[in-house]
Amino acid sequence: MNRQYRRYDCVGIGVGPANLSLASLLHSRPEITNLFVEKRTTFGWHDGQQLPDTKLQVSIFKDLVSMADPTSRFSFLSYLREKGRIYHFVNAQFDLAPRQEFRNYLEWACQLNENVVFGENVLAVDFDDHFAIRTDRRTITANNISIGVGHQPWTPPIARKHLGQSQFHVSEYVDRSTGLAGKRVCVVGGGQSGAEAFLDLISRPENERPRRLSWVSRRRNFYPIDDSPFTNDLYMPGFSDYFVTLPPETREAVNREHLLTSDGISQETLRAIYQRIYVRRFVEGAVDQVALFPNREVVGIEWGAGCWELKLANSNHPDVLGQVDVDVVVWATGQRPTPLSFLESIAHRLERAGDEYRIDDDFAVRWDGPSDRSIFLQNAALQQRGLADKNLSLVAWRSQRIIDRLAGIRTDKPQPSFLEWSAKQSRNDGEVA
Ligand SMILES: Cc1cc2nc3c(=O)[nH]c(=O)nc-3n(C[C@H](O)[C@H](O)[C@H](O)COP(=O)(O)OP(=O)(O)OC[C@H]3O[C@@H](n4cnc5c(N)ncnc54)[C@H](O)[C@@H]3O)c2cc1C
Incomplete structure (x- = not known):
């Protein structure tokens, strides 16, 4: 109590x-x-x-x-x-x-x-x-x-009026992703959440698996998270204290350039997805079960001939608008504060x-x-x-x-990075001034 x-x-x-x-x-x-x-x-x-x-x-x-x-x-x-x-x-x-x-x-x-x-x-x-x-x-x-x-789930405005049983945010995946056997399902979003939903769908036993599974990402490929040692320096207290001293435009650029250190897909998940696709296509002979669409943005969605028609824009080919017809859309489009x-x-x-x-x-x-x-x-x-x-x-x-x-005290123990982030000048003898 x-x-x-x-x-x-x-x-x-x-x-x-x-x-x-x-x-x-x-x-x-x-x-x-x-x-x-x-x-x-x-x-x-x-x-x-x-x-x-x-x-x-x-x-x-x-x-x-x-x-x-x-x-x-x-x-x-x-x-x-x-x-x-x-x-x-x-x-x-x-x-x-x-x-x-x-x-x-x-x-x-x-x-x-x-x-x-x-x-x-x-x-x-x-x-x-x-x-x-x-x-x-x-x-x-x-x-x-x-x-x-x-943060709370975020979907693009074009999706919002359609949300329900056949279109939902990935944060509701566990409850909503039942009864998908034989359907055409599209996962939108190329981060870890989208990857996990895609892996779950493609891993289901045959009698529970969607008939066709598409995966759309705005990124140019399905990129891994960078979890390497020096990258993890960005996740230390000293970097946080340094970052805040930078001008806003520089901070924005640093966040943009390092986005995959936080929002990329784990190597393990990527490997599992690739291996699953290999088995479905080459071992089991299901040539038409999976479609991967990197570098695509969903720019429109309409109810067409008994299915959702997703319009896909490809930044490499701005004059061509692609289309995927699906029964269910899983929006793995992130979270906002x-x-x-x-x-x-x-x-x-x-x-x-x-x-x-x-x-x-x-x-x-x-x-x-x-x-x-x-x-x-x-x-x-x-x-x-x-x-x-x-x-x-x-x-x-x-x-x-x-x-x-x-x-009213300060107990921080400095944990200096191996990397010198600040603009201190290096002297000839290698010491930092
Ligand atoms: C699927 C998923 C997996 C993640 N895994 C990792 C990971 O492995 N490693 C990592 O570093 N990060 C991870 N993250 C990112 C981040 O660490 C988590 O989102 C984390 O939960 C953020 O913690 P938080 O306390 O700020 O917010 P939240 O966990 O979102 O908690 C906020 C709480 O506030 C409550 N609340 C909101 N409004 C009110 C109100 N008005 N009154 C009272 N309560 C309210 C909410 O109900 C909620 O419980 C993950 C994110 C997601 C979506």
């Missing part, structure tokens, strides 16, 4: 990995009173995409806490040990942890923490000396708030940075309110903090920064 305070030091809005990391690290700090509210009635983490054999895309050390406090009882190792499976996990020799196991770990961290509550939707946040957080059940007061409401409409009454007091709220070094929004009243913003500053902002890599470090601000 969580203890009720008249006014909390920190109230978290939304319980995904970002705020759950903060809640977990705060658990051992009872002097900072806190409460985290989540609108879902029970815990979930991308449950509509928990397919067999899907993996976490980062090292398991990048759990809720370990990068900031490896001794925390909320670590993944602690979860394994408490569940009696720590040796088994090691023996299994996973390259990357099963996604479902990570989800179960997150749920366990919620259950362990009496300061995390479910079934409360935050409707509005007002400010008058302190924050008043109005949920659909009550009003909670706090000196600081941490917003971690994540969840709108912060509950901030409406104070939004005019918050500084903007392009499409985002401007945050300071501690992830607090710059505003005209008192300096001891902060609005921390998690996973909503991609343009200011780079691609790592929406990834799990920095959740523990970012949470620690927030806690340090609440405690």
Whole structure:
């Protein structure tokens, strides 16, 4: 049972990995009173995409806490040990942890923490000396708030009016992708989510498999994620702190050039898809079952002769419009930041940075309110903090920064990169000036 305070030091809005990391690290700090509210009635983490054999895309050390406090009882190792499976996990020799196991770990961290509550939707946040957080059940007061409401599914405008049983976003895949035997199905989107849906469909037993399966991507090919060592330097605290010092145009270019370090497809998934296609086509002789359309954008969709007609534009051949006829479309077209409409009454007091709220070094929004009243913003500053902002890599470090601000200290231990990102001049003797 969580203890009720008249006014909390920190109230978290939304319980995904970002705020759950903060809640977990705060658990051992009872002097900072806190409460985290989540609108879902029970815990979930991308449950509509928990397919067999899907993996976490980062090292398991990048759990809720370990990068900031490896001794925390909320670590993944602690979860394994408490569940009696720590040796088994090691023996299994996973390259990357099963996604479902990570989800179960997150749920366990919620259950362990009496300061995390479910079934409360935050409707509005007002400010008058302190924050008043109005949920659909009550009003909670706090000196600081941490917003971690994540991203929500996004489909292109041409798709929106058609969404339903025969066209749906991949976030609903588990529930909606039944009864597809003998149908023509098209997956739109060349990232990891699209790849996983495609792999699932092509892997089904013959009596459950679609008759024809197409895969469309705007990218020029089905590209892999870059998970190599130097690339992972982009997902270190030092790079995040460097990135924020760059001019906005440079930051935008860096994010654009490195998109595949976050949004590409895992090598394992690509290999499995290619091998499955090989077997279907050459071993089983199903020559017409699969069609791959890279470098295509869906520019129109209409209900035609008993099927959906997808119009495809190819940037190499702008004068030719392709068409695919299908029964079902899976839109794997990504996620966009969840709108912060509950901030409406104070939004005019918050500084903007392009499409985002401007945050300071501690992830607090710059505003005209008192300096001891902060609005921390998690996973909503991609343009200011780079691609790592929406990834799990920095959740523990970012949470620690927030806690340090609440405690009025700075505990960051520098973790210098092998790479010299800044514009320091190299002297002749090789030393950096
Ligand atoms: C399928 C999938 C797999 C991913 N796998 C990885 C991976 O392996 N590695 C990696 O680094 N990244 C991964 N990501 C990206 C990212 O790490 C996750 O999306 C992560 O869940 C983001 O965490 P979050 O806490 O910011 O947001 P979310 O997980 O989206 O959580 C936000 C929560 O806020 C709640 N909420 C929203 N509005 C309100 C409100 N008004 N009141 C109360 N609660 C509210 C929502 O219900 C939700 O539970 C993945 C993304 C997807 C889509």
